[in-house]
Amino acid sequence: MNKTTASRLALTLVLSFGAGAALADENADLVVNEEIEMTVRAPAPAYLDGHLPEILSGWLFRSDETQDLQRDDFDNPGMIFVDQALDQWAMVDGSEGKSCASCHDDPADSMAGVRAVYPKWNADAGEVRTLAMQINDCRETQMGAKKWGYTSGDMTAMEALISVQSRGMPVNVAIDGPVAATWEQGKEMYYTRYGQLELSCANCHEDNYGNHIRADHLSQGQINGFPVYRLKNTKLNAAHDRFKGCVRDTRAETFDPGSPEFVALELYVASRGNGLSVEAPSVRN
């Protein structure tokens, strides 16, 4: 290939990427590894009171190139972290001489369906628990190991490993019974206009999904794909880190990952995606 051809090709690639970045294929279907059929659009749950005509995975709002990365695990950079977590799964840690595998054997069996129902009520502790909270409780109480940082690399990788076992299953978090008050708290937060820009989650993700805000193509803010591999920072990202960044960007005093407020918001936002597939680790920009 001569130099002119090479640069022309490079230019074409840049141009086609530019076009792809601007225009997402919102009619695409997602099948992973030619095997796992993902539900990327589903009827809106009744408790959304008609605010959304249907629920849509964030995958639909991304460029063709980004969409493709999630179609095959060999192309999905998030799967590297799943492999790392699988090593961690078998590693003994803490005073009790246990690994995850000591109690939970093969995650493919023991963890199937788990991601789909979190956050959920823990009756013994009397609290709503996210998957990260449950992992840390296991580490402290069962293993005698140190807690991981709520959004640390170890944590997001382990969440991804556990989530992979539920890929393709519908998100199905409970919103009633003992979690009802927490769910209501999360709902109230979703519609609260925080910060100097006075923006709620709903302003962008309910009223304006599909529209552009500067270069950002707004999605419904669904979290069925979390933890998500972002091309922007080339790592897995926890939902609470995304919440933190969103609230910060309203010029507000944000909340901490793992705070009761973000646990409530996670429960509520997860419930808005009931019926979409567990996708983690998904790929976004």
Next chain:
Amino acid sequence: MRITAITLGITALAAGAALADPVEPMSVKYDDYGAIETSLSGMPGDAVEGKKVMSSRGLGNCVACHEVSALADVPFQGEIGPSLDGAGDRWNEAELRGIVADAKKTYDGTMMPSFYKTSGYIRPGNAFTGKAGTEPLPPLLTAQQIEDVVAFLLTLKD
């Protein structure tokens, strides 16, 4: 007598300067429809500066949400608010000033941020740091920047 005349002259100048002081965000007089009759800075706006304020991410970044054909060289114009083409025909100066300063006074519940408001926020932050801020916050735009934006908007005729 001459000294008195000079003193008077200085007093008059000082009074003139005082009149040109910007109206503080807390003291802005909106009419019943959310419009503001007089210049917030006491000075006329500069449309060329207003164009910069509207286009820059670090300033008004109006194009994040609004399309403006006259700013065709500014990439990635948003689709959240209405197009501002013809804004100078649809609204008069006082109305535009009110909308830019605090659009919620004109359009109840609008998503548009208030650019000349400093308190009454939920969890006000220190700019984009994510940390707490103390009210009154600095307004998103200065009085003069608002006048400049209004001056530019008035040039947008169908």
